[in-house]
Amino acid sequence: MKKKMKFNTRAIHGGQILDPAYGSVMTPIYQTSTYAQSSPGKHKGYEYSRTHNPTRTNFERAMASIENAEYGLAFSSGLAAIDAIIKTLSPGDEIISTNDLYGGSYRLFMQIFEKYQLKFHFVNMEDLTSVKEKINSNTKLIWVETPTNPMMNVVDIKTMSFLAKKNNILLCVDNTFATPYIQRPIDLGADIVMHSATKYIAGHSDVVIGAIVLNDENLHKKLSFIQNASGATPGPMDCFLALRGIKTLHLRMQRHSENAEKIAIFLRENKKIADVYWAGFKDHKNYDIAKKQMNGFGGMVSFIPVDNKFETSKKIAENLKLFTLAESLGGVESLCCHPASMTHASIPVEERKKSGLVESLLRLSVGIEDVEDLIDDLSNAIG
Ligand SMILES: *Cc1c(COP(=O)(O)O)cnc(C)c1O
Numbered sequence: 001m002k003k004k005m006k007f008n009t010r011a012i013h014g015g016q017i018l019d020p021a022y023g024s025v026m027t028p029i030y031q032t033s034t035y036a037q038s039s040p041g042k043h044k045g046y047e048y049s050r051t052h053n054p055t056r057t058n059f060e061r062a063m064a065s066i067e068n069a070e071y072g073l074a075f076s077s078g079l080a081a082i083d084a085i086i087k088t089l090s091p092g093d094e095i096i097s098t099n100d101l102y103g104g105s106y107r108l109f110m111q112i113f114e115k116y117q118l119k120f121h122f123v124n125m126e127d128l129t130s131v132k133e134k135i136n137s138n139t140k141l142i143w144v145e146t147p148t149n150p151m152m153n154v155v156d157i158k159t160m161s162f163l164a165k166k167n168n169i170l171l172c173v174d175n176t177f178a179t180p181y182i183q184r185p186i187d188l189g190a191d192i193v194m195h196s197a198t199k200y201i202a203g204h205s206d207v208v209i210g211a212i213v214l215n216d217e218n219l220h221k222k223l224s225f226i227q228n229a230s231g232a233t234p235g236p237m238d239c240f241l242a243l244r245g246i247k248t249l250h251l252r253m254q255r256h257s258e259n260a261e262k263i264a265i266f267l268r269e270n271k272k273i274a275d276v277y278w279a280g281f282k283d284h285k286n287y288d289i290a291k292k293q294m295n296g297f298g299g300m301v302s303f304i305p306v307d308n309k310f311e312t313s314k315k316i317a318e319n320l321k322l323f324t325l326a327e328s329l330g331g332v333e334s335l336c337c338h339p340a341s342m343t344h345a346s347i348p349v350e351e352r353k354k355s356g357l358v359e360s361l362l363r364l365s366v367g368i369e370d371v372e373d374l375i376d377d378l379s380n381a382i383g
Contacts, residue, residue, distance in 0.1 A: 007066065007181065008250045014065025015072075016058055027058040029240045051228045055236035059243045060211070063201075066180045066246060067193050069213040071220040073227050074239060078176065078196025079104050080232035081210035083112075085141075085172060085192060087226050088219070091117035093140040098125050098155060100148035100355035102196075103344040105174065111346075122351070125155040126286060128163065135167050144190075145174040146183075147290075150302045150339045150363040151356055152277040154286035157293055161189025170219075176200070176330070181253040183294045186215060199330030200299075202245040203252055209234045209242045252332065252368055256299030259374065260366040264301045266375050272382050277302040300329065302339075302363045305382075310359040313338060317362060319381035322373060329365035334374055337363045 005014065019028055030053055035046040046052050056074050064072035075081040082105055089095070097109065099122035109120045123130040125144060142164050146155035157173060164171040172192040173185035179200045185193045195201055195211045202209060214220055227233060234242075264278035279290040280297035290297060305312040316336075317325050323336040327343050337343055340359045344352060366374065 005065075010065045011062075011181075011249050012247050015061025017054075017061070027055055027240060027243055029236045030054045031236050049236070050231050050233050053233075053236050053239070055243070056234065056239045059234075059239040059246075062243055062246050063195070063197070063211045064213050066249070067175070067186055067213040068180070068184050069186045069193065070215045070217075071213065071224075073212045073220070073223055074197075074234050074242075075210035075212070075227065076232045076234045076238075077208045078174075078194070078198055078210040079108055081194050081196075081212050082108055082174075083232065084223055084226045084230065085194060085212065086113050086118065087230065088222050089118055089140055092119075092138055094119040094121065094134075094136065094138040095141045095143055096121045096123060096131055096134045096139060097143035098145045098148055099123055099351070100151045100153055100357070101143075101145050101347075102149050102174070102176075103339075103346045105143075105145070106351075107346040124153075124355070125160065126153055128156075128159060131160070131163060135163075135169070139167065139169050142169055142171045143174070144171065144185075145177070147177050147279050147298065147300065148355075149177060150277070150300070150337075150344070150361060152279050152284075152300065152302060154279050154284075154290040154294075156286075156289045157183070157185050157188040157190060164191075165189070177300055178294060178298055179249060179253055181250050182257070182296050182298055186213065188293060191216060191219070197242045197245075199328065200253065200256070201249065201330075202242040203249065203330060203332060204241070204245060205328060205331030205333065207238045207241040209238045211242075253296065253298070255368040256366060257296035259368065259371040260299045260301050260364075261297065262371045263364065263366050263374060263378065266378065267301065267303050270379075270382060272306050273303050274306045274308065275304045299366045300363065301366060302361055304358060304360050304362075308358060308360045310340075313360045313362050315383075316381045319383070320377055321380075322369065322377040323364065323381075329363075331365070332368050334367035334369060334377075335365040337365070339363050 060072035121134040
């Protein structure tokens with residue numbers, strides 16, 4: 001049944017277990033840490049909420065369903081999900097990652113996991129040879145973020161999955177930016193999909209939560225063990241909010257994409273703006289791949305003012321009224337972010353420069369307001 005339903009139907013019904021207690025149509029928030037047993041070891045499938053919780057189960061099943069995967073696992077944040085994935089590796093293992101990557105992922109890799117003798121290589125993944133060059137017998141994982149943050153480069157997931165399979169390496173895709181409405185990495189050959197569900201999945205900037213989905217039974221067992229043993233699990237209220245978010249994911253993503261397209265075009269036509277980064281431009285260097293693997297181009301747009309000065313970007317950010325200057329992305333409301341001082345501050349300047357992340361770059365998370373109002377706001381702020 002699950003595989004036959006289309007995406008919008010799955011967003012609402014996929015994987016859902018109807019409440020067995022009272023038939024509650026919406027998943028109840030099981031705000032409990034523990035569950036009654038009728039006799040020692042005899043229970044209804046739930047013993048302790050770090051291990052399992054019925055609200056979390058429905059969220060995990062919904063995530064698996066919309067990503068077209070067998071298994072879903074929820075974590076207390078996107079970074080906790082990444083942390084669990086990296087913990088499946090052993091000292092000496094090597095990981096090849098996208099160089100233009102969420103700052104928190106970079107910080108976790110370099111400042112936590114390098115201490116445990118894991119080795120990370122950051123490469124430009126648009127160029128497959130630069131990935132091939134780093135592969136050796138210790139390489140166990142390829143970490144892809146696409147579209148990249150904040151430069152909006154697009155990595156070809158299918159090609160990457162061929163390369164990974166040929167070399168017996170796992171491929172994980174951070175699908176936070178695109179969401180499964182726009183791209184489904186499992187269908188394109190990825191082994192693991194990771195989400196900061198804090199962003200578009202939950203979609204209302206009111207919860208921090210993460211998720212992993214995958215098909216492989218053994219790997220699921222390993223990750224499920226880590227989820228319980230390390231204990232970075234979300235509470236039932238957070239699972240409820242993220243689950244509710246999923247039910248409108250398709251509607252929101254459609255509007256985010258439409259609004260972002262209009263804003264990208266407006267910025268490109270504005271004489272005070274130099275470069276605009278959005279994968280939907282026909283002359284974007286990865287347009288062909290984007291068109292092939294994505295359904296729409298998402299709600300994220302980055303740009304640089306024509307004088308390339310931080311002072312100018314600072315003024316724009318301060319002048320915006322509807323766009324809130326804040327970290328994060330993916331909520332119904334529009335946000336503006338200065339990656340160099342905010343989301344990407346934990347990446348050294350030299351590393352940032354390599355991927356083109358200059359000090360004057362601003363990143364927009366385009367919300368689902370009326371786009372005319374958003375364009376007015378940008379137009380006034382740019383001056
Ligand atoms: C926010 C984000 C993360 C981290 O997720 P949290 O929920 O903040 O821990 C990872 N990857 C991407 C692309 C993100 O935007």
